[in-house]
Amino acid sequence: MGSNTSKAENPTPYERQTGNGLPSITSAIDLTTSTTERPILVETRTTIPRVPQEIADEVLDHLATGSDFKTLRACALVSKSWVLSSRRHLFHTARFTSRNMDRWLETFPVLEESPVHLVRELHVQIVGGHCVHEEFFQYTRWFTNAEKVFLSGFGRAPPLRTPSLWKLPQSITSLTVNMGVVTLVQLRDIMVHLPNLDNLSLSGSPIRVDRSVLLGTGTTLRGRFGGKLMLRDGCARKDVVDMLLGIPTGLYFTEVDIRCKPQCLLSTVRIVEACGNALVKLSYTITLHGKSHPSRSSWLWYVN
């Protein structure tokens, strides 16, 4: 009670001006006018009103929506309360190439002080011919809140010579891989650490490996596989499909989107049907061309 009285007697400059507790812009000089006299300048105390954190977050969210990262970087320097919100957007997506992986490690040498926990999407582009920092692929497991991983690149020789070293956090629910970068066994070794995997997107031409190596490839995988499956280019191939069908917990994809060549029709039929009751949406695009199709004479025999 006493504290209320003292507060009423000594209102803050902000309360003195607005009287209703609503936020407003505080003026440095109060102009009091009289009908008969000239305006009298009354000096008041200068204050900067606190912008509620929710409002600041809204503004920063808006900047992030417009990908205005330059302004976001500037906002991060405004005050301590803005730093975290700005960094949440600035580090939402981390893009790494073979060239800049070491820069992250140099910039954030102390793991605890690095913004790894703010990263939600991890994009890794590997260009064949450039060496891959194995230290970095050990480090990626510390992106503990990352949900999506994109692995892309090009190059004939698989750059990930030791794929089992690539550790990803268990928080990953979505994995997008260009199969021109990794072999099927390497993909298995990546996926084996992802028990919460829901969405899987594979594109590119899978690098061929010895078939004997592929036996039972999928049996060690334990993902949820309850989201969207996307297979592009040569990834609807039999060996890829066999790996997915070998997953002991089964497939529960609700959406399947396949774009393939006709040679893969049987494989894709198998994987689509394996989803059973879970499947809600099927998109299937096929480009027909001659190789594995009937010759004209046999086809005409059928038509007639």
Next chain:
Amino acid sequence: MLPPNVGGLEPFERSFDFAKLPNLQEVDFEVHWVSGTLLWIPIALSTLGPSATPRLSVIRLELARSPAFDRPTETLIKFLGNDLRRLADEVARIELGFKGGVKLTVIRGPGFEEASNALDVSFRFCGSRFVISPVLIHSPQILQQYR
């Protein structure tokens, strides 16, 4: 009914069996045709039905000639005439079976528009006037004709 397994037809000896996917709501087939049969599409569509896939609400078929196919439309008709007839039959069956409850769209891409227009004559010849339309096949007149 599956096609005979003539030389090289192996990839199409089996098609989708949608009866195994009872919760299916949307089906989207897109074909960029160069050569070979399209029979797998009507075979797959033949497994759709109100009892097999009761939740089905959208079917979209898009048929287009691939830019790699540079032969005249007559060739395309010669190759695909039977498939298109079967396809039209299945489309009509689905439309009738679901009693308009399915939004069914068949889009004729380059090459297929001319082919299906030309095939309308052959449909009439073989007793069916069903036309693969670029818009929804919801016209009661067309359905009446088909009946």
